[in-house]
Each structure stands twice: as structure tokens, then as C-alpha cells.
Amino acid sequence: MATELEYESVLCVKPDVSVYRIPPRASNRGYRASDWKLDQPDWTGRLRITSKGKTAYIKLEDKVSGELFAQAPVEQYPGIAVETVTDSSRYFVIRIQDGTGRSAFIGIGFTDRGDAFDFNVSLQDHFKWVKQESEISKESQEMDARPKLDLGFKEGQTIKLCIGNITNKKGGASKPRTARGGGLSLLPPPPGGKVTIPPPSSSVAISNHVTPPPIPKSNHGGSDAATESHYVAQAGLELLDFSDPPALAP
Numbered sequence: 153m154a155t156e157l158e159y160e161s162v163l164c165v166k167p168d169v170s171v172y173r174i175p176p177r178a179s180n181r182g183y184r185a186s187d188w189k190l191d192q193p194d195w196t197g198r199l200r201i202t203s204k205g206k207t208a209y210i211k212l213e214d215k216v217s218g219e220l221f222a223q224a225p226v227e228q229y230p231g232i233a234v235e236t237v238t239d240s241s242r243y244f245v246i247r248i249q250d251g252t253g254r255s256a257f258i259g260i261g262f263t264d265r266g267d268a269f270d271f272n273v274s275l276q277d278h279f280k281w282v283k284q285e286s287e288i289s290k291e292s293q294e295m296d297a298r299p300k301l302d303l304g305f306k307e308g309q310t311i312k313l314c315i316g317n318i319t320n321k322k323g324g325a326s327k328p329r330t331a332r333g334g335g336l337s338l339l340p341p342p343p344g345g346k347v348t349i350p351p352p353s354s355s356v357a358i359s360n361h362v363t364p365p366p367i368p369k370s371n372h373g374g375s376d377a378a379t380e381s382h383y384v385a386q387a388g389l390e391l392l393d394f395s396d397p398p399a400l401a402p
Contacts, residue, residue: 164274172259
């Protein structure tokens with residue numbers, strides 16, 4: 153059931169790849185691309201790397217029609233399914249398989265060195281993800297295997313709660329709670345319900361302040377003093393305001 157729910161995702165697509173028939177490996181020293189006929193590839197087409205679950209698939213397809221030419225399932229990298237050559241970073245040896253279980257080793261190569269780098273990194277990233285998923289699954293299984301902590305009450309077990317301002321004795325009354333709201337608290341009135349008003353000040357403020365007019369200068373020297381005393385007396389009367397008599401202190 154889990155296999156049916158797995159979906160296929162594309163990891164890498166390279167439009168130009170060459171396929172070579174390779175001679176059998178003579179020793180354990182590895183494959184060498186110089187032993188292939190690099191100027192005469194046996195097939196050219198498109199390479200596509202996909203993944204389904206933990207397995208990656210290297211698919212060689214026709215550039216125009218997309219028809220599958222060969223496929224190499226990869227369950228581990230680095231591994232026997234994909235090997236690098238000893239004399240170049242642009243060529244690899246992959247193990248292709250058909251539906252009947254038969255397999256063969258062929259060589260593939262990229263013209264651009266960047267395409268070979270992307271091919272290598274795509275496989276590395278996929279199996280790095282597979283490793284992380286395996287570790288997470290293992291940790292989850294270990295957590296499930298541990299004994300679970302039982303926090304439930306046993307039969308007959310009770311607990312005691314202490315809540316403030318509430319007595320736990322029978323017949324005891326709880327203390328009244330003071331209102332704690334967002335409203336304004338009013339201050340109590342003074343004793344007797346009377347408000348004492350302070351007496352007014354004995355000093356009288358002069359409400360109408362009139363600037364006395366300028367004293368004109370006279371051409372006759374003898375009448376200057378009389379004229380000045382007349383304007384001073386008149387200004388003094390205007391400064392006093394008898395419309396509102398001063399309040400007397402009790």
C-alpha cells in the first residue's frame with residue numbers, strides 16, 4: 153500500500169548525453185574513459201534522473217519522442233550502480249537493467265563539465281535525504297518502544313487544591329472580594345458632609361488697568377505743574393473700580 157502512494161519526482165534533466173559500449177574491466181584499478189571510443193558514441197540522447205521512494209532512476213530517453221532507451225535503478229550512491237572513471241570527471245559507468253532482471257554496464261559522458269557536476273550532486277542530495285529520513289524513522293520507532301509515562305489518577309487517589317481567600321473548613325465564609333475593574337474609584341466625602349470654602353483674599357485686584365494718557369507739554373512754563381497734577385489725579389480715579397466692592401473677611 154505504501155508503494156502505491158509513492159510518487160515520482162524529477163531530480164535532474166540533461167539534454168545531451170553520450171552512451172558508450174565499454175570493454176570488461178581488466179583489473180580492480182577501475183574504469184578508464186580513455187579506453188572507450190570517445191569520438192564514436194554508440195547512442196546520444198537525453199538523461200533524466202527521477203526518484204520514487206528511496207530509489208533513484210537514471211533514464212536515457214530520446215531527445216524528440218521521449219522514448220525510453222535504457223534505465224538504471226540506483227539504490228545506493230556511491231555504489232555498484234554508478235561508478236566514476238579514474239581519468240575524467242565527465243564520464244561514468246552505470247548498470248542498466250530491463251524488466252526481466254538482466255543487467256549490463258555502459259559508459260555515459262557529458263560534453264559540459266557542469267552537466268557532469270549536476271549529475272553527481274543530484275544523486276548525492278537524494279541519498280543524503282534518504283539517510284536523514286531513515287534516521288528520523290529510527291528515532292521515532294525508538295520513542296514508540298519506550299514505556300509511556302502514565303499521568304492518570306490511580307484508583308482512590310485524590311489531590312488537594314489550595315485557593316486563596318477561600319476557607320476549607322465547613323461553615324467558614326470566604327472573604328469578600330474587592331472589585332477590581334477598570335472603573336474610577338470615588339473618594340469618600342469629608343466628615344459632616346460640609347465642604348469648607350476658604351475665605352477670599354483681602355487684597356483687591358484691579359480689574360481695569362488704564363494707561364494714563366501722555367501729558368502734553370505746554371509752551372508756557374508757569375502752567376506745566378498744574379496741568380501735570382490735573383492728569384495724575386484723573387488717571388488715579390480711572391484706576392479705581394468701585395463697581396465691585398471688595399469682600400470683607402468674616
